[in-house]
Amino acid sequence: MRPYYDYSDYERKYSLAMGGRLTPGVKWLLIANVGVFVVQYFSRHSGLFEMWFALTPVLVVKKFMVWQIFTYMFLHGSFFHIFINMFVLYMFGGEVERAMRTKGFLRFYFITGIVAGLTGFIFAYNHSMVGASGAIFAVLAAFATFYPNTIVLFMFIFPMKAKHMVLLIGGIALLATLSGGRGNIAHFAHLGGLAAGILYLHYGRLKSRFHFSGSDYFRRRKEEREWQIRQEVDRLLDKVHREGMGSLTKKEQKFLKEASRRFRSGE
Template sequence: MAYRYYHRPLFSRQWGGAIKWLIIANVFVYLINWFAGRNFLYTFGLVPYQVVKSLWLWQIFTHMFLHGGLFHLFINLFVLWMFGKPIEREWGTKSFLKYYFTCGLGAGFFIFITSLNSRIPVVGASGAIYGILVAFAMLYPDSIIYLYFLFPIKAKHFVILIGAVALLAGISRGRSNIAHFGHLGGLLVGYVYLKFPLWKHRFHPERLLTFLRLPKISLKRKKKYETKSYKIEERINQILDKILLHGVDSLTTEERKIMDEYSRREKH
């Protein structure tokens, strides 16, 4: 399946830091697997039976760096590069990686719970990639994607389509060796992550750690800092909600500047 999208040039053509290193890591692991053989595949691919029997819990994470063939690797990295660039540009590297791995782990968990007795290794970043497609559709819902480079479809409709296909294919359980529930898991986890964002909760563990390291800070200064920090965070939350509901195109020039500054801080 080929994808192509057109959008006005809001984003830099340079590779994002996260995407570059994810591509390098996936290619590197693919080469290791090529030379190491089946033992490597069964150790680091997701084998639900081994996770249950031997508690090889790392497989839920490591499986997303392995791929079943060169085309499998290429198509996942191509979609990551094409659709991930504008997302990382909007969110920053840290937030992008957090989301990517959350979707990948969610996909692994869905695969695990739907095939507990399976001894066949499942590999691939497809679950995380489906999460990337969901994020793109929620950020740029009216962007046009050309399916197979021929058929135009809006991003928001495309995600619904691939979700329905994954669900039907997973339920039918044909002879396909594709982990459809993994795709569906990455898609659903990504949607829930963005639709009900954790940043709306006001508890931040890192702030507690900062407070414990600086116990002598004056109450007056602390109150002023927390008030300013809360106002900034509240403004960011409002802009993020606006993006999720109406897309990036709805932002004003001032809001774009605020998000650019926020993205730069997140990258460091």
């Protein structure tokens, strides 16, 4: 999955940058995951590294190896496994981190990853789990929540809105879980991470409606205004995608210029 923009360079300036310059949280997650994978690769013959740090629910319960609920997210089953997860994190994580800020993003990432791991206690009690996929699915859910109308290429081929992509991958994960899946793919963890991400964001919205101070009020007003701007940018980019740049009025073109300046300057 990667972002897809069918616009001229002029219109690309108004798109919300995916990938691009690394945000702090995404950068350190990439470094940590790659570093752990290197250690895991060179210690693979002994099997001790996976035994201690992969998530094996029966060991968590009987041997009290509770750290595995956290550490399993940094291990991966193959080069392709880590490449796909880190690629998606790089492409979509930055915008989610910008929306949630670094501390909020990392909290979201680890909580949803842990919840995804807990599904293993139901579906894979006697088996080991590795990978950041649960947290990555939660990041995709957050991206679709913040930027629902952004066009992405699903499977590098099919252009669709982010919100439709998340519905599709959620449906695939649900069907695979119900059918027992295939191979060594923990579809239930993908589904758990996706659900955890949606519930986390939904709970945050409900909480913000009833608990806020005076300073929170002004912060929320600013965030709501930024949200409205991003929604309008998405709407205008969709219009350009369908009808071309000439379809925009002077007022709409001016709005996009101002929005582009605002996003670049971080106002």
